[in-house]
Every structure is written in structure tokens, then in C-alpha cells.
Amino acid sequence: MAREFSLTPRSVAPVETKYRRIATAFPVPESLPILEALHRTEPIAMQGQPPVVWDHGEGFRVFDKWGNAWIDWSSGVLVTNVGHGRPEIIEAIVKQAQSKLLTNYCFPSEIRARLTTRLSELMPEPMKKIFLLTTGSETIECAIKLCRANGVKEGGRRKNVIVSFEKAFHGRTLGSQQAGGIPALKEWIVNHDPGFVQVPFPDGFRTPDTSFDFFQKCLSDAGIHAANVAGVILETYQGGSASFAPVEYMRQMREWCTAHKALLVCDEVQAGFGRTGTLWGFEHYGIKPDLTTWGKGVSSSLPLAFVAGRPDVLDLFPAGSMTSTHTGNPVCCAAALASIDVVLKEDLAGNAQRMGAILHEQLHALKAQYPQIGWVDGKGLVAGVACVKPGSLEPDGDLAFEIVRRSVEKGVLMFSPVGFAGGTVKISPPLVINEEALRESCAVLAECFAEATAEARP
Numbered sequence: 001m002a003r004e005f006s007l008t009p010r011s012v013a014p015v016e017t018k019y020r021r022i023a024t025a026f027p028v029p030e031s032l033p034i035l036e037a038l039h040r041t042e043p044i045a046m047q048g049q050p051p052v053v054w055d056h057g058e059g060f061r062v063f064d065k066w067g068n069a070w071i072d073w074s075s076g077v078l079v080t081n082v083g084h085g086r087p088e089i090i091e092a093i094v095k096q097a098q099s100k101l102l103t104n105y106c107f108p109s110e111i112r113a114r115l116t117t118r119l120s121e122l123m124p125e126p127m128k129k130i131f132l133l134t135t136g137s138e139t140i141e142c143a144i145k146l147c148r149a150n151g152v153k154e155g156g157r158r159k160n161v162i163v164s165f166e167k168a169f170h171g172r173t174l175g176s177q178q179a180g181g182i183p184a185l186k187e188w189i190v191n192h193d194p195g196f197v198q199v200p201f202p203d204g205f206r207t208p209d210t211s212f213d214f215f216q217k218c219l220s221d222a223g224i225h226a227a228n229v230a231g232v233i234l235e236t237y238q239g240g241s242a243s244f245a246p247v248e249y250m251r252q253m254r255e256w257c258t259a260h261k262a263l264l265v266c267d268e269v270q271a272g273f274g275r276t277g278t279l280w281g282f283e284h285y286g287i288k289p290d291l292t293t294w295g296k297g298v299s300s301s302l303p304l305a306f307v308a309g310r311p312d313v314l315d316l317f318p319a320g321s322m323t324s325t326h327t328g329n330p331v332c333c334a335a336a337l338a339s340i341d342v343v344l345k346e347d348l349a350g351n352a353q354r355m356g357a358i359l360h361e362q363l364h365a366l367k368a369q370y371p372q373i374g375w376v377d378g379k380g381l382v383a384g385v386a387c388v389k390p391g392s393l394e395p396d397g398d399l400a401f402e403i404v405r406r407s408v409e410k411g412v413l414m415f416s417p418v419g420f421a422g423g424t425v426k427i428s429p430p431l432v433i434n435e436e437a438l439r440e441s442c443a444v445l446a447e448c449f450a451e452a453t454a455e456a457r458p
């Protein structure tokens with residue numbers, strides 16, 4: 001099976017339901033000039049997603065210009081927590097744009113003060129200082145910088161080790177990629193910083209030993225002394241599989257970090273703002289990190305990300321030395337304020353929890369039916385369906401790709417498979433999805449598994 005989306009239209013069975021509409025061929029023939037223009041002018045690395053040419057989005061649906069409609073299981077890439085094209089966000093953006101303040105660097109502005117105040121009030125102690133940035137990777141770079149600066153302050157220059165986890169994803173810049181745990185993505189880095197160390201993530205699936213003792217053993221096997229650790233960085237759940245660490249493991253991690261004066265950093269870029277059925281992902285662990293990094297769902301739209309953390313840590317650098325040109329862009333701030341209001345007013349964490357219960361029940365039923373599903377993980381409205389060769393833990397990236405391809409052709413939009421060897425089908429609809437659309441899209445997923453596994457049989 002080829003793992004590339006072909007640009008040659010194939011005829012597909014037409015679909016017409018209340019929420020989905022797919023005409024007779026995919027990719028849509030009229031969309032080809034746009035797809036070809038992108039292929040001509042963008043790097044090949046941009047070509048990984050299903051060739052659906054987005055025109056607009058509304059709630060949990062995405063539309064092209066030619067009358068086709070998808071139930072969205074991607075949220076872009078876990079961005080549109082409050083739904084696509086929310087009128088409240090559009091209105092806030094337009095109002096801010098019309099005020100003629102489109103940028104203001106680090107000069108003070110009222111809208112930036114409103115957002116940092118709102119976030120600081122919402123965040124639990126001790127995460128009361130807020131540093132606005134633009135992308136998730138940028139927040140991770142900042143967290144690394146703060147961990148190391150704090151490490152040097154607490155224990156001298158040897159206290160610089162950043163511990164993170166195998167199979168983690170924290171972004172594509174030099175530091176965030178070194179904190180990541182996917183070796184293939186780091187092959188371009190020839191001069192690895194020895195201060196970045198990864199240990200197995202306690203997912204209970206590929207790492208059966210989920211004890212905290214195992215964490216300590218892996219560190220000492222790697223020759224790392226706890227005293228030299230500046231920070232431990234983990235995704236609140238691992239994006240590649242939607243796996244959480246055990247609660248007890250995280251409680252011990254919290255104590256261990258405190259005991260060794262290492263900062264505990266939760267990367268909430270995917271997990272924040274209701275996605276997992278709680279407002280913040282780390283709530284599931286009953287712990288408070290020292291630093292947190294956020295992006296994606298904070299605005300449900302325009303690029304805005306931030307670091308929230310302990311004031312003494314965020315204040316380690318003097319005035320003028322932690323800046324970014326687009327920090328707290330006024331239009332992005334307006335979008336974020338509007339999105340946060342919707343998350344809270346509509347209790348979207350609650351909806352994620354209620355809809356998530358249905359989603360996970362459906363996925364577990366599917367797993368019981370197919371030995372090709374090795375593991376289903378996640379909470380709330382994020383789930384990972386790990387495709388494996390039956391009877392083994394060997395990932396089956398071809399099957400995962402087939403599932404996504406078929407699903408998109410049937411009107412349920414997903415991004416390409418993620419995780420170890422591209423074996424995970426990731427499900428992350430906007431948090432406003434209703435039960436009818438959720439059940440309909442789960443039925444489509446079941447159809448895809450039935451067809452793809454039947455076809456794979458000799």
C-alpha cells in the first residue's frame with residue numbers, strides 16, 4: 001500500500017447525510033489546480049495531509065468550495081476547540097482589526113493586559129505569570145531556557161539536563177526537537193546536545209513497566225545524576241498515542257522534581273482548554289507543574305501560544321531579554337479572549353467529557369472486534385487508535401493510512417496518522433460536536449476498518 005495521497009481523482013461512492021456530503025470523486029477534480037499550485041510552490045514536507053482543499057469551517061464541519069462537507073475529526077490539528085468559524089471569535093477579530101491596532105511588539109496594550117490577566121486568574125497556583133508567544137515550539141524553547149537558567153541558579157552549570165520522553169513531540173525547532181523523542185525526526189541534528197535525555201513514557205502499552213522506580217532506573221542507566229537534572233518535560237498526554245501517565249507516577253514525579261530542584265514542565269499545547277474533559281490536562285494527575293506550555297486551542301483560531309508558570313521562574317531574565325516580535329499580537333489576543341469565553345460559557349470541557357464517554361465506548365467496541373487494533377487510548381475528545389500487526393505490538397502504518405484515506409473519502413476528516421511508525425489514527429473533533437454527528441462518524445470509522453481489513457486479507 002502506498003502511503004501518499006494521490007492527486008489522481010478516484011471515483012467514490014457519493015455520500016449525502018445531514019452532516020456529510022461527498023460528490024463522486026476524490027480528490028475533487030475542481031480542486032486540482034490549487035493542489036498542484038501548492039505542490040509546485042511549497043516544500044514537499046508540506047504535502048502530508050489528505051488533499052481536501054478547505055474553504056471554510058463551521059462548528060464541527062469543514063467545507064470545500066464545491067459543495068462537499070466533512071465532519072471534522074481533526075480540529076485542524078487540535079486547534080478549533082470551540083469549533084470552526086465561531087461568530088464570537090470572528091466578531092472579536094474584526095472589532096480589534098477595526099480599532100487599527102494590529103501589532104504592538106512588547107509595547108503595552110490594553111488587550112494584552114486583558115488576556116494575561118484572564119489567563120493568570122484562570123490558572124491555578126503557582127502558574128500566575130503568563131508569557132505570550134506565537135507557536136507551541138516557541139513555548140517549549142522558552143521552557144528549556146527557563147529550566148536551564150533555573151538549574152544553573154539552583155545547582156551550578158552542571159545542573160542542565162532536560163529529561164523528556166521517548167516518542168514525545170514538542171515541535172520542530174532545534175531545542176524542541178531535541179526534547180522530542182522520535183529519533184527519525186532528529187536525524188538532521190548532527191551535534192546533539194548531551195544535556196537532552198529521553199526515558200520511556202509509561203503508557204502501559206509499549207512500556208509495560210509504569211512504575212516510577214523504572215523512571216529512576218532509566219535515568220541512572222543513562223548515567224544521569226538526579227542533582228544534574230534542570231527540568232522534566234512531558235506532554236500531559238503523549239500526542240502520538242493519546243496516552244496518559246499513571247496518576248501515581250505523576251505524583252511521585254512531582255515529589256521527585258521538588259526534592260531535586262528540577263522544574264516539572266507539562267506541555268499542554270494539545271491538552272489544554274477542555275480537550276481531555278477537564279479545563280487543563282494536568283488536572284487528571286492532581287498535581288501542579290512549575291511551568292506549562294500552551295498553544296493551539298487557546299484561541300481556536302489565530303496563532304497564539306504562551307508559557308504559564310511560577311513567577312520566580314518566569315522572572316529569571318531581566319527586562320528586555322525574553323521578547324518575541326509577535327508576542328501577544330492584539331488581534332490574536334482578541335481571538336483568544338473570545339475563545340476562552342466560549343469554552344467556559346458552554347462548558348466545553350464538560351461536553352468533551354460527555355461526548356468522550358461515547359467516543360471511547362465505541363472505540364473499545366471496535367477494538368474488541370479487530371485484532372488489528374492494539375490499543376485505544378485518550379480521554380475526553382482525544383483518542384488514539386493504535387493499528388498493529390495482529391498478535392504483536394508491531395505498528396501497522398499502512399493500515400492506519402488506509403483508515404484515514406477511506407474515512408476522508410466518506411466525509412469524516414482526519415489528519416494523517418501519527419505516533420510510532422505512523423501507526424496511530426488520531427481522533428480529535430472540535431469540542432462542540434454533538435452526539436448524532438459523533439455516532440455517525442464512529443460508524444464511518446467502523447466501516448473503514450471493515451473494508452480495510454477485508455481488503456488486506458489474502
Ligand code: PMP
Nearest residue numbers: 135136137170171235239269270
Ligand atoms: N507540543 C505539542 C504537544 C504539540 O502537539 C505540538 C504541535 N503539534 C507542539 C508542541 C508544537 O507546536 P507548534 O506546531 O505550534 O510549534
